[in-house]
Amino acid sequence: MADNTHSKPVHHREFEKKQHREEMKQQVLTFALMILFTLIAFGMVIMEVNSYFIIPTLIILAVVQVAFQLYYFMHMKNKGHDMVALMMYGGAAVALLTIITFTSIIWW
Amino acid sequence: MSSEDVLNPKHMPHDPEKATLEGKNKFIGFWFFLGGETVLFASLFGTYLALNGSTQGENTPEHLFGLELVFIMTMLLLTSSLTSVYAMYHMKNQDFKKMQIWLGITVVLGLGFLGMEIYEFYHYIHHYEFTFRSSAFGSAFYTLVGFHGGHVLFGLCWIVSLMLRNQKRGLNLYNAPKFYIASLYWHFIDVVWVFIFTVVYLMGKVG
CATH class of the missing domain: 1.20.5 (Single alpha-helices involved in coiled-coils or other helix-helix interfaces)
Known part of the structure; x- marks a missing residue:
């Protein structure tokens, strides 16, 4: 050390x-x-x-x-948040798809 | 050098929350969890958006919701987000006492929010007989908003137990990541609330 x-x-x-x-x-x-x-x-x-x-x-x-x-x-916004951005944008993309699916196909 | 010395350096590094491997792992793992939470809440929002038209009697979103209470709740939670930023600011400057004070203020504001939410639910149930079982809108509403309230409760317990457990230890490289991650969780609760007051209350009033 x-x-x-x-x-x-x-x-x-x-x-x-x-x-x-x-x-x-x-x-x-x-x-x-x-x-x-x-x-x-x-x-x-x-x-x-x-x-x-x-x-x-x-x-x-x-x-x-x-x-x-x-x-x-x-x-x-700080350095070292590349993986963080990948996870949050990935999550947001799936989130958007989930909302579209729920409102258009499952419970319409 | 023993691990005790490594975790308690004379001068803290610039990012005490990410100075150890354990801290780094906690950081990345927690953001992974937040990505998953985003999807979890999206499924509840999707359910709410699909079912909020399935009302029963006079208990429609427009008729039920009062914006005054929601506005105060929003201000409380938003301010508590800033106070936890102040707590992390003092953590980076290695001022443990000030960090504890700001975390304490965060907890008080969070308790205020939770109290008002409980009052809101009580009001709906006793004055409007609007319950979880009244309609599909009722089920979707209580699931979404109640799940967020559950997160607030969990966050409060988390921060309080961290504060009590580390009260006499002071700040070191072992508990700095713990405080940092609890504050991230608290911010995320506010992120979800921004969408709740927009989608549920404001859009409910617009109709």
């Missing part, structure tokens, strides 16, 4: 802390955007925006919000 974890220079640790702070700032910004999307979605329904596009818009708002959650809160 190398001894390098014991002798990390102080300035390096300061650099890491700064990095963490930067990431935290992005995450707080992400949170603000997620709140905004939620407000828009609820607002549209409460104000009874009567439009053909309201359901697609609601779904797009949800998908964007979930992408923020996955990429920023769950760190999928």
